[in-house]
Amino acid sequence: MRILIVDDEQPLRDSLRYLLEAYGHQVVEALDIQDARSVLRARCRRIDVMLLDLFFQDAPDGLALLEELTADADAPPVIVTSGTSAVAHAVRALKLGARDYLTKPVDPDELRMRLAYIEQSIPSTHADTRIHSDADCIRFDKERVLVCRSPAMKALLRRVEHIVEQNFPVLIQGETGVGKGLLARLMHAFSPRAQAPFVAVNCSAIPPELAEAELFGHYKGSFTGASTTRIGLLQQANGGTLFLDEIGELTPALQSKLLTALEDGQIRPIGAHEPVDVDIRLLCATNRDLAQETRTGTFRADLYYRISTVALTIPPLRERVEDIRPITEIIVNELRHSFNREYATLDPATLRALEHHDWPGNVRELRNVLVRSMVEMNGIDLHIDDADLHPGDNGAQEPQHPTRDVITDAIGPDSAEILTLEEIERRYAQTVLNRLGGNKLATAKALGISRGTLRRKLEETD
Numbered sequence: 317m318r319i320l321i322v323d324d325e326q327p328l329r330d331s332l333r334y335l336l337e338a339y340g341h342q343v344v345e346a347l348d349i350q351d352a353r354s355v356l357r358a359r360c361r362r363i364d365v366m367l368l369d370l371f372f373q374d375a376p377d378g379l380a381l382l383e384e385l386t387a388d389a390d391a392p393p394v395i396v397t398s399g400t401s402a403v404a405h406a407v408r409a410l411k412l413g414a415r416d417y418l419t420k421p422v423d424p425d426e427l428r429m430r431l432a433y434i435e436q437s438i439p440s441t442h443a444d445t446r447i448h449s450d451a452d453c454i455r456f457d458k459e460r461v462l463v464c465r466s467p468a469m470k471a472l473l474r475r476v477e478h479i480v481e482q483n484f485p486v487l488i489q490g491e492t493g494v495g496k497g498l499l500a501r502l503m504h505a506f507s508p509r510a511q512a513p514f515v516a517v518n519c520s521a522i523p524p525e526l527a528e529a530e531l532f533g534h535y536k537g538s539f540t541g542a543s544t545t546r547i548g549l550l551q552q553a554n555g556g557t558l559f560l561d562e563i564g565e566l567t568p569a570l571q572s573k574l575l576t577a578l579e580d581g582q583i584r585p586i587g588a589h590e591p592v593d594v595d596i597r598l599l600c601a602t603n604r605d606l607a608q609e610t611r612t613g614t615f616r617a618d619l620y621y622r623i624s625t626v627a628l629t630i631p632p633l634r635e636r637v638e639d640i641r642p643i644t645e646i647i648v649n650e651l652r653h654s655f656n657r658e659y660a661t662l663d664p665a666t667l668r669a670l671e672h673h674d675w676p677g678n679v680r681e682l683r684n685v686l687v688r689s690m691v692e693m694n695g696i697d698l699h700i701d702d703a704d705l706h707p708g709d710n711g712a713q714e715p716q717h718p719t720r721d722v723i724t725d726a727i728g729p730d731s732a733e734i735l736t737l738e739e740i741e742r743r744y745a746q747t748v749l750n751r752l753g754g755n756k757l758a759t760a761k762a763l764g765i766s767r768g769t770l771r772r773k774l775e776e777t778d
């Protein structure tokens with residue numbers, strides 16, 4: 317990227333230039349705000365990112381420039397660098413449109429990570445069809461980001477890079493919440509099928525008695541209750557990618573029907589007289605040991621060999637500690653916006669605690685912990701410690717469980733009153749709403765319901 321450094325202190329510019337060039341970027345320097353304005357006006361010298369120092373000795377402060385830039389749709393993203401870690405300044409800079417805020421002296425790893433994040437979000441003039449496995453994170457489908465800072469994830473992504481173009485099935489293995497679904501979406505996004513549908517099916521979520529009709533479709537009247545014709549999920553994925561999550565949950569009958577479909581490139585919807593051609597790339601995921609299950613007879617060996625032409629295993633989060641910090645930053649950044657808490661900051665002790673936890677639920681658990689602490693936070697610091705990460709370890713610590721804490725607030729610690737479910741829901745929603753400063757959108761998100769449902773719940777016994 318071409319990066320503009322705006323700083324009036326030469327030693328600082330020199331050290332940043334040294335770092336950025338070592339990371340392969342081109343550097344342009346500006347000594348003050350005026351200088352920066354003229355570099356930005358010279359559009360032929362495209363600037364991808366600006367590193368802006370907020371305070372200059374002999375010039376108006378950098379906030380003025382930041383304000384001007386927010387009005388300009390073509391302005392580059394700005395990372396503010398400042399000698400002060402005062403939260404008020406960071407908040408002001410972010411409100412004025414800065415993409416990020418770094419305290420000086422700038423931590424090289426931090427800078428590299430933030431730049432990699434921005435780099436992935438820059439719309440490229442040519443469609444980026446390659447996975448850059450050397451980057452620390454990969455942005456795709458506009459809003460999705462896969463962090464791959466650890467050597468283990470980089471090695472995995474290098475393998476992925478070589479197989480996304482191919483058409484053979486891939487089996488993605490790994491513990492729950494480790495990112496199998498995200499990797500499947502990434503593989504589709506970088507495949508030649510990217511413009512065609514990506515159909516994700518969670519095999520454990522479909523009741524077995526409906527699974528055949530869901531997957532393969534049915535014709536009107538083909539069985540009692542089939543009042544319309546339904547196009548099955550395999551056919552919906554035609555031309556694109558079918559992602560079968562938790563494939564180990566398929567019944568033996570469906571395993572057999574799927575195998576036939578893969579071998580023939582055709583499916584037979586229920587009630588159909590003729591088979592229908594389907595062209596799909598199959599990606600499957602499992603957190604079970606399917607190889608072992610073929611030996612015990614629970615999973616068909618022939619189907620297993622068919623779907624595991626290539627098998628990828630995503631390592632658990634505890635084995636790639638380098639990813640924890642960037643994933644946390646990305647999630648917190650997203651939550652800041654959705655919870656309308658732009659000021660929320662992570663304290664260093666929290667980051668250390670997160671890096672030391674063993675994350676049995678992997679990234680999903682990390683996300684849940686961060687959402688809970690965002691809902692519960694008092695003040696500006698998102699503080700998470702061992703007690704929050706192991707809420708059940710010690711009976712005495714249990715009340716610190718955030719959800720339980722909200723329930724206690726909502727219905728009182730020793731309530732002997734019998735409440736209706738509606739009333740409990742109303743009080744719970746009201747308490748979360750109070751804790752989120754009356755922000756209905758953030759409350760609805762925290763509760764996993766729509767704003768309309770929240771409104772109805774709040775009004776139910778009003």
Ligand SMILES: Nc1ncnc2c1ncn2[C@@H]1O[C@H](COP(=O)(O)OP(=O)(O)OP(=O)(O)O)[C@@H](O)[C@H]1O
Nearest residue numbers: 461462463491492493494495496497498643679680
């Ligand atoms: N490397 C990563 N970078 C950023 N976010 C990630 C990463 N891996 C997982 N996530 C996020 O973690 C959450 C869980 O990921 P995902 O659903 O893909 O896991 P999974 O392995 O498919 O889970 P399950 O086994 O329960 O189906 C999602 O919100 C996903 O975006």
